[in-house]
Amino acid sequence: IPIKKISQSIEKNKWIESIIIKNNFNNRISINIKEFNPIAIYFNGKSYFLINKFGDVIDFADNKEKQKYVIFEGQNVINNITDLIAVLPIELKPFIIKAQYINNRRWDIITKENLKIKLPEIEYKKAISIFNDIYKDLYTSDITKIEYIDLRISQKAIIKFYNEQK
Numbered sequence: 001i002p003i004k005k006i007s008q009s010i011e012k013n014k015w016i017e018s019i020i021i022k023n024n025f026n027n028r029i030s031i032n033i034k035e036f037n038p039i040a041i042y043f044n045g046k047s048y049f050l051i052n053k054f055g056d057v058i059d060f061a062d063n064k065e066k067q068k069y070v071i072f073e074g075q076n077v078i079n080n081i082t083d084l085i086a087v088l089p090i091e092l093k094p095f096i097i098k099a100q101y102i103n104n105r106r107w108d109i110i111t112k113e114n115l116k117i118k119l120p121e122i123e124y125k126k127a128i129s130i131f132n133d134i135y136k137d138l139y140t141s142d143i144t145k146i147e148y149i150d151l152r153i154s155q156k157a158i159i160k161f162y163n164e165q166k
Contacts, residue, residue: 003029014058039085041066043073055082074101087125089132106152113140116148127151 003021010019010033020032036052041061043049048061048071055078061069070093072081080101088096098110107124109117109131119127130151138146150158 014056017052038065038069040081041069041071042078042081043071044078045073051078051081053082053085055079070096071098072101073098074104076104077101084124087128089128092128092132092135095135111135111143113143115143115146118148118150118152120152120154123154126154130157 003023007019007021010016010031015035016033017036018034022030024030036058038050038058038061039053040051041048042051042057048066050058050061050065050069051072052058057078070085070088072078072084077100084099084107095111095113096109097112100108100110102108106121107119109119111117117131131149134149134157135143145161147160147162150160
């Protein structure tokens with residue numbers, strides 16, 4: 001049995017992170033396959049794709065998966081996804097639906113309540129930490145009144161409320 005050929009064939013699948021095939025040269029072959037777990041979705045302007053921890057496209061994303069993962073969009077976003085994912089606190093990820101890469105230099109994050117968080121070009125890890133602290137202290141009724149939180153100026157959080165006059 002051509003084990004190397006089988007291994008190479010399986011490794012071509014984009015879902016496969018690693019594969020180990022062992023042959024005891026008697027009557028048994030063992031195959032251990034580790035698949036990538038998607039960490040996010042990349043939107044290229046036309047289609048949605050599942051992304052692995054390295055920022056590589058695994059497969060197309062269906063509607064159910066679009067509800068499960070943060071969607072990343074914007075010009076050259078694919079080259080910057082892993083950097084942002086690495087600094088997002090675990091407790092904040094379930095509340096984020098979208099991250100937009102703006103002008104090839106900075107991020108806007110959109111939460112499930114449609115709250116926009118404008119991050120700075122540099123030190124966005126510190127800004128995310130500040131946002132996380134603010135977000136923990138807000139009630140849902142307060143969040144729905146806020147249009148955006150601008151964290152682009154160091155050590156400041158500018159909060160813009162929706163205009164209630166219509």
